[in-house]
Amino acid sequence: MQIVSINVAQPVTIRFNGEDVLTGLFKMPVDGQVAITPMGLAGDSIIDSSVHGGLDQAVYLYHKEDYDWWSNELGRDIPYGTFGENLTLAGSDDIAWVIGDRLEVNGVVLEITAPRTPCFKLAVRMDDSGFMKKFANAVRPGAYARVIKEGSVAVGDSITVEKTKMDYATVKEVFEQWHSNSKSPEIIKKALASPIAPMHRAKLQGWYDQLM
Secondary structure, three states, rough: EEEEEEEEOOOOOOOOOOEEEEEEOOOOOOOOOOOEOOOOOOOOOOOOOOOOOOOOOEEEEEEEHHHHHHHHHHHOOOOOOOOOEEEEOOOOOOOOEEEEEEEEEOOOOEEEEEEOOOHHHHHHHHOOOHHHHHHHHHHOOOEEEEEOOOEEEEEOOOOEEOOOOOOOHHHHHHHHHHHHHOOOOHHHHHHHHOOOHHHHHHHHHHHHHHHH
16 A cells, blocks of 8 residues: 555635635645644644544545545546545555554554544535535545654655554444444444544444443
């Protein structure tokens, strides 16, 4: 597996329901070495820090193979960065990320922490008011990661994956729970045992308490 695109954004104002909204979703590919710190990629903008960015959602990963699937599904080419990812990865048809899996790339170590659960801004970027439902149904959320060891990366860098040995929930399982009306206490318990991002932990814990 390797990096095929590195993407960062400057703030962009979009129009939604008659109001101007600032977003950092409109990420664009950049060249050269890019520093990754515990707070994310150098040159990237995080606008709504209550749900994006921070130590536990510092880097968002999405896959070329998912781009290929979406392009076929929607009948058009989709440029890297469209889904708001920082790193576009290639080399696996279906990465079954588990919370706690780790990636090493050029000395940088990332730990998978949560699925992406985007808001209306992605629908605006896709110019499709129904896209959030399509995104939920596709179960191709990509994954957030925290930075365990900082450094710099570049397009073409190879990635080594270290799968966790623990029986934690997968990223897709957490994503499905997020959008399901029928919650699974077993999956939620596995997610709560993992090093999941705090925002997701709080929501899952609330659901678990209701179920129990």
